[in-house]
Amino acid sequence: MTVTTETELERLVALRLAAAGVPDPEIPVLTIEDLGILRDVRFAADGHPEVVLTPTYSGCPATEAIRSDVLARTAQVDPQARVVVELAPAWTTDWITEDGRTKLREYGIAPPRPTRTGPVPLQLGRRPEPVVQCPRCGSEHTELVSQFGSTPCKSLRRCRDCAEPFDEFKPL
Amino acid sequence: MANPVTEVSAPASADVATYAIRLGDDALILSHRLSEWTARAPQIEEDLALANIALDLLGQARTLLAYGGAFSGRSEDDLAYLREERQFTNLQLAEIENGDFAVTMVRQLLFSCYQHELYRDLESSTDAQLAAIAAKAVKEVAYHVEHASTWLLRLGDGTELSHDRTQAALDAVWPYSHELFGDDELARTIADAGVGPLPSALREAWLGTVSDVLTEATLTLPDDDWKPSGGRTGLHTEGFGYLLAEMQHLHRSHPGAQW
Numbered sequence: 001m002t003v004t005t006e007t008e009l010e011r012l013v014a015l016r017l018a019a020a021g022v023p024d025p026e027i028p029v030l031t032i033e034d035l036g037i038l039r040d041v042r043f044a045a046d047g048h049p050e051v052v053l054t055p056t057y058s059g060c061p062a063t064e065a066i067r068s069d070v071l072a073r074t075a076q077v078d079p080q081a082r083v084v085v086e087l088a089p090a091w092t093t094d095w096i097t098e099d100g101r102t103k104l105r106e107y108g109i110a111p112p113r114p115t116r117t118g119p120v121p122l123q124l125g126r127r128p129e130p131v132v133q134c135p136r137c138g139s140e141h142t143e144l145v146s147q148f149g150s151t152p153c154k155s156l157r158r159c160r161d162c163a164e165p166f167d168e169f170k171p172l
Numbered sequence: 173m174a175n176p177v178t179e180v181s182a183p184a185s186a187d188v189a190t191y192a193i194r195l196g197d198d199a200l201i202l203s204h205r206l207s208e209w210t211a212r213a214p215q216i217e218e219d220l221a222l223a224n225i226a227l228d229l230l231g232q233a234r235t236l237l238a239y240g241g242a243f244s245g246r247s248e249d250d251l252a253y254l255r256e257e258r259q260f261t262n263l264q265l266a267e268i269e270n271g272d273f274a275v276t277m278v279r280q281l282l283f284s285c286y287q288h289e290l291y292r293d294l295e296s297s298t299d300a301q302l303a304a305i306a307a308k309a310v311k312e313v314a315y316h317v318e319h320a321s322t323w324l325l326r327l328g329d330g331t332e333l334s335h336d337r338t339q340a341a342l343d344a345v346w347p348y349s350h351e352l353f354g355d356d357e358l359a360r361t362i363a364d365a366g367v368g369p370l371p372s373a374l375r376e377a378w379l380g381t382v383s384d385v386l387t388e389a390t391l392t393l394p395d396d397d398w399k400p401s402g403g404r405t406g407l408h409t410e411g412f413g414y415l416l417a418e419m420q421h422l423h424r425s426h427p428g429a430q431w
Contacts, residue, residue: 058308059231087235088304090311146217147319148224152312156217172311 011049015081016041018073019051025065026151029107032066036095039086050082054091057152057172093153093172105135109154110168132168134159142166181301182242188299189243190261191362193251194404195290196236197262200252201412202283203229204419205270214273221319225280228312235305253423257413258406265348267403269411274327274334274341281320282345285381286352286374288313293369302367321385328389335390342386343394350399352378358404 019041020033032038032053040052051070055063067083074081093112096104101111110132131140139161147170149156154167183189206226213219237248265283270276291313294306327338353375363370386393402408422429 055231055308057228057231057312058235058305059227059229061227086304087308088300090304090308092311146221147315147322148217148221150220152224152227156220170315 008043011078012041012043014077015049015051015074018077019070022066022069022073025062025069027104027107027109029103030096030100032070034097034100034103036097036100037066037091044082048080048082049078050084053083053085054087055085056091060152091172093169096169104169108135108166110135110157110166112169112171115171132157134162134164135166136164137162180238180242183239183299183301186243187358187361187365188302188367189240190358191368192236192240192302194261194358196233196240196251197260198266198283198287199229199236200233201260201262201415202266202279203227203233204415205267206276206280208270209276222276225316225319228309228316232305232309232312239301239305249423253420257408257416260408260412260416261404261406263348263351264400264403264409265345265352267409267412267415268345268348269409271341271344272337274338275345277320277323277327278338278341278345279348280316281324281385282349282352282382284313284316284320285378286349288317288381289374289377290369293374297368298366317381324385324389324391328386328391338389339391342391346394347398347400350396351401351403354401354404356404 016038019038020031022032024030024032024035035056037054037056038051039054042050042052044050051074053063053067053070063085067085071081071083074083092115094115096112104111113130113132129144132142133140134142134157137159139159141160142157143160145156145158145165147155149167153170153172155170156165157168158165183192203226206222206229209222210219210226213222233252234248237251241247241251265279268275268279288310291306291310294302295310297303297306324338327334329335353371355370355372359368359371362368363373383393
């Protein structure tokens with residue numbers, strides 16, 4: 001269903017504003033808009049407005065919390081609004097906004113490096129370490145501690161200059 | 173597993189549903205095995221890593237089982253918690269017991285490399301939902317492959333003791349890898365319809381990746397000898413019943429419990 005009237009457009013804008021401000025439960029400095037997981041706000045075929053979300057990782061436990069938070073906020077704007085989750089196209093960290101990247105850095109998490117386009121490359125064996133900047137002191141002299149951190153979306157690194165451990169948002 | 177992750181539309185045929193449940197069972201059962209390491213891994217970073225990999229697999233299992241179950245009106249919970257041993261169709265590689273850390277890592281390398289080839293192919297499936305699930309999951313599995321490869325290099329090309337234990341693990345786990353590439357009637361139907369790859373067609377690329385890692389890890393590829401199979405038809409190893417008992421106990425004791 002396409003938007004035909006100004007009133008309908010206003011309804012969608014109001015819903016988008018309500019949904020966009022929902023924070024990520026695990027990295028609360030980021031909103032779902034910063035993360036790039038708020039995919040669309042539109043009218044469904046049956047005329048009901050719906051907010052479309054996409055999950056970050058298949059098993060991310062925050063997805064259900066985000067869905068209910070979005071529903072709670074949009075219900076205040078439009079009780080008829082639904083929240084739907086769509087998998088395709090698959091979310092990528094490249095969709096995190098510039099604003100989101102700045103917030104991550106200030107929060108102490110290194111923002112994700114750009115992903116390569118095309119199929120995910122498999123790199124095996126010992127290989128050159130990627131350059132990841134320490135979000136605290138800015139040094140590029142950092143090392144990987146573990147590919148998997150406190151949540152699936154982060155890896156754990158250590159700065160060799162300021163000696164602080166920090167999280168990196170993994171490129172996906 | 174209270175609410176489905178996505179709105180579930182039913183697959184087009186019983187064959188696609190059965191196929192989705194097969195892949196979902198693989199992910200679910202390996203996820204459960206990995207979760208058994210929680211609070212028992214050799215270091216805290218590894219505890220987190222194994223739990224994270226288990227979580228990725230659980231997420232994949234949920235979307236696959238919800239999709240496959242929708243054909244017959246069964247939820248992901250019905251499939252995970254209320255089926256009997258002979259009704260599970262996972263590959264035996266996914267269920268074999270954790271053993272020592274080397275066994276777990278060898279199993280993970282063999283399985284993740286297989287899953288990576290599979291999902292990469294499924295991305296262009298004629299079934300839109302399977303293609304969407306695979307396009308997401310393939311990126312997660314790339315990290316699993318990298319994690320397992322790093323450990324294999326460290327263990328295989330480590331001390332004499334770590335090398336020997338890893339070689340012993342490889343010799344013990346290798347026979348279960350053959351079942352990953354076994355074709356049966358359903359697999360052929362699925363391949364003919366362009367829904368998924370023929371399992372046997374994945375082996376060459378899989379073997380290439382796996383051999384590269386094992387060779388660099390100074391490990392020797394075992395001879396192809398014993399080839400246990402039967403997982404796809406519900407035949408499982410002795411340890412599988414105990415796994416189900418633990419996985420299903422809470423749900424069966426408190427039907428419908430939520431928190």
